[in-house]
Amino acid sequence: MWTNWSGGRECRPTATVRPLDDSGVSAVVRRAAERGQPVRPVGAGHSFSALAVTDGVHVDLSAFSGITGSGGRPGRPTVRVRAGTTLAQLHTELADRDLALEAPLELAAPTVGGALAVGMHGSGSSRGSLSAAVVGLRLVDGRGRLRDVAAADLDAARTSLGALGVLLEAELAVVPAGRVRVTREPRPVDEVLDAAFWASHPVVEAAVFPSARTALTRWADPLPEHTLEGDDEDAEGEKEERERTVGVTVAGATGRTALGGAVVVERALPRLVPRFNRAVSRLARTVTATGPMHRVLSSPPAVRFEQTEWALPRTTFAEGARELLTALADDGLEVGLPVRLRVGAPESGWLHPAHDRATGWVAVRVPRGTDHAPVLERAWRVLRAHGGRPHWASRSDWTVEDTVAAYPRLPDFRRVRDDYDPDRVFATPALDAVLGD
Ligand SMILES: Cc1cc2nc3c(=O)[nH]c(=O)nc-3n(C[C@H](O)[C@H](O)[C@H](O)COP(=O)(O)OP(=O)(O)OC[C@H]3O[C@@H](n4cnc5c(N)ncnc54)[C@H](O)[C@@H]3O)c2cc1C
Structure with missing residues (x-):
């Protein structure tokens, strides 16, 4: 039995194969096609959607490394x-x-x-x-x-x-390669919902609990090349010290925000969640760290969760995010993980959710053990109404009709698909649901 990272998707493939070279992959696809079995490449299973699910052949690419x-x-x-x-x-x-x-x-x-x-x-x-x-x-x-x-x-x-x-x-x-200084800082929610905030640093994001007035933000700025190596350790030490003092962590601002505590509260006393979240936001302090970006931004998730994330046009990003926060707070749907806000440049990929438009990403995460359906469904309604396209790896109620309406280059994609996979060896029910057959 295969299960994804969140535990919310599982399947029993007829076979899981781990080819060792290119010709091995070709042989797997040919054999499956002859037998009429669908083929699904699978990575780390970190998608919340059912994209990696199959009752056919799973192709594990872990030998293709480096x-x-x-x-x-x-x-x-x-x-x-x-x-x-x-x-x-x-x-x-x-x-x-x-x-x-x-x-x-x-x-x-x-x-x-x-x-x-x-x-x-x-x-x-x-x-x-x-x-x-x-x-x-x-x-x-x-x-x-x-x-x-x-x-x-x-x-x-x-x-x-x-x-x-x-x-x-x-x-x-x-x-x-370069080094960056990452800063994590609490900021007023109104400031975070202003376009100027997103233009203030090359790498920038925020996390907001629906009932809080303070957002947890994080940004990274490049450092000049001559910055001393020793900065790294000093700042890390300072960060750890502050986190111990405050008693909650803002590590990752969005990734691990006091999660252990919040999720325990959520399971035991759900009605206290908004109060706990507001306290977490209020207690957050500024911390910094320097180093290579992939190291100082790294924030392994502290708990498992389900997620929906939508790409909104930047023009509706603030309004959509604000409406979502209000809806979750008003409807008693606040959970122990903050809504995550990010931005991205327009993408050329025909099926990328940020295709051809500057994008604001809005992600809602629900810890495992909490009924995710009411929270995610509320988010879908709001984010869809603001012109959102869901992240393909996230949970959503997106349909093929939505893809037709929202992706102007879908006909071109379908033409390429007809060339690369005319017999639909790589089709799955999840793909059919969003791309058609
Ligand atoms: C804790 C957590 C944090 C996350 N944070 C982010 C984030 O910051 N930004 C973001 O955008 N997403 C994020 N995601 C979503 C995640 O990034 C994507 O689901 C992930 O990139 C998928 O990679 P994977 O190897 O797990 O692929 P899988 O989930 O295994 O597969 C995803 C899709 O890729 C296809 N695929 C896999 N390998 C191949 C291949 N070799 N050839 C063709 N198709 C292939 C599969 O068939 C499937 O359709 C997060 C997910 C989790 C669980």
Whole structure:
């Protein structure tokens, strides 16, 4: 039995295969196609949606790991990375080469293939997702053919939901490694809902409890190259000291906010949750840390949860977020995890939720053990009404009719899909529900 990270999705594939090389993947796809079995590549299972669920063949890409080469041109380096590489490993191998991702991705476990399939993003108004960094892709298509994706098809394949084939390797644009100073600071909610806040730092995000007037924010600014190594330890020490003093942690601002405590309160005394959340927000203090971005932004989740996240046009972001916060507070749907607000640049990927528009991301998370349905359904209603498109990895009630209406390049994507997977070897009920067949 396969289960995703949240525990909310499971399936019993007819087989789970772990090919060791490209020809092994081709053979798996050909054999499954001959037998009429669907094929589903699977990464770290960190999607909340049912995208990785199958009753056919699961293809585990964990043997496809590591950076295999570098290229690009002066000032615009690239690396080739295998699709089963976890983000943690990618960060480490890039750092060994004095390189880094431009996208501020903080989670360690997802694989490159999974993160690309769903358009995994961080937060910064001019920062793209991992998909935006793609300059080349190699995959096995639905007929088992090994293909280098043509430039004309790249915007279909950079965020493909796994509908075009089993991704084997990606060539990604990367940047020279640098160090950043991360600051976590409580700020008034009204300030956070103002456009100026999102333009104030290259990497910036916020987390807001619906009933609180203080938001927990976090941003990162680049440091000049000559900053001393010793800063790192000093700031880390200072951060840990402050966190001990305050008694709650704002680590990750959004990721681990006093979660242990909040979730215990939520389970034992749900009606105290808003009061507890307000206290957490009030008690938060400013902390800083310096180091490579992937290290200082890293915030492993403290509890398991279900999540819905929507990409709103930046023009409706503040209004949509405010309406959502009010709705959750007024309807008694506040939980022990804050609503997470992030931003991103317009994406070229035809199926990326931030396609062709500057985006504000709004994520609602419900700790495992709490009935998530009423909270998520409330969020869907509000965020849909503000022109939102759901993150493909998150839970939503999105339908194929919605995709038709919200994604103007869907016809182009379908044309590419007909070429790469004419027999729909990679189709699943979850894909059919949002892409059609
Ligand atoms: C705690 C937590 C925090 C998160 N934070 C963020 C965040 O900050 N930003 C964000 O955008 N998302 C976030 N997510 C969602 C998560 O990033 C995505 O679900 C993740 O990128 C998927 O990667 P995965 O390896 O787990 O893929 P899986 O969930 O295993 O698969 C996802 C999809 O990718 C396809 N796929 C996997 N490998 C391949 C391949 N080799 N070729 C083709 N298709 C493939 C699968 O078929 C499936 O359709 C978070 C999730 C969790 C649980």
